[in-house]
Amino acid sequence: MIKCWKKYKELIVPVAPKWEQVGGNWNSILPKQEDLGLQVNTILHTKAVVNLGSSMVFDFAIFDKPCLFMNYDVERKKDINWSFEKVYNFVHFRSMPTGKEVFWINSKVEIGAKLEAALENAEKTVAAANDWFEKINLSPAEKASERIWEAIDKIAAKCT
Numbered sequence: 524m525i526k527c528w529k530k531y532k533e534l535i536v537p538v539a540p541k542w543e544q545v546g547g548n549w550n551s552i553l554p555k556q557e558d559l560g561l562q563v564n565t566i567l568h569t570k571a572v573v574n575l576g577s578s579m580v581f582d583f584a585i586f587d588k589p590c591l592f593m594n595y596d597v598e599r600k601k602d603i604n605w606s607f608e609k610v611y612n613f614v615h616f617r618s619m620p621t622g623k624e625v626f627w628i629n630s631k632v633e634i635g636a637k638l639e640a641a642l643e644n645a646e647k648t649v650a651a652a653n654d655w656f657e658k659i660n661l662s663p664a665e666k667a668s669e670r671i672w673e674a675i676d677k678i679a680a681k682c683t
Contacts, residue, residue, distance in 0.1 A: 538565065571641050573628070576610040580625055584652035585664070589645035591626040591637055618659050624652040 540562075541555040554562070562582065566572075572583045573591040580590035596606050610616070626641045626648060628634055641648070661670060 571638065571645070573634075573638065575607060576613070576616055578615065580652050581656045581660075584649050584656055587645075587649050589626060589641040589648050590624075590652065591628050591641055594627045594629045595631070615659070618655070620655055620658065621651065623648060624655045 538561065540558045542552050542558070543555050545551050545553055566583055566586050566588065569588070571589045571591060572579045573593070575593040577590075580592075583590050592611075594607055594611075600606075626637050628637045656664070660667065
């Protein structure tokens with residue numbers, strides 16, 4: 524990988540988010556406001572996302588772009604207690620209706636073929652991802668922030 528990076532360093536550049544650590548756990552790292560522009564720009568300029576269990580599936584789906592989920596453990600894990608099975612057992616993945624909402628990469632030898640399949644035939648998978656998004660989010664999604672503030676105001680009114 525290092526050799527590849529050095530060979531293509533004018534093309535492969537880090538795009539590091541600003542992230543803010545708000546707690547001590549891995550899931551308490553939150554994006555900052557300036558990360559949103561980076562995220563949207565990344566989505567607009569890519570054709571798909573590949574990752575291990577992330578809600579990025581929805582961010583890409585609303586732009587009609589597919590998501591590929593890694594569905595296997597790497598050979599040299601840094602933490603032996605983590606596995607793809609543990610990740611996909613989190614509550615937000617248990618809400619996935621059919622498993623057809625993403626392209627599943629089941630081994631490293633499948634990466635190329637699955638990526639090619641996702642880029643050539645994403646329509647049904649993206650539609651299923653958007654159906655999943657509708658299942659777990661109130662519509663319209665663009666009103667989510669307003670709904671959150673309304674809920675906070677109701678809670679605050681009960682506390683005063």
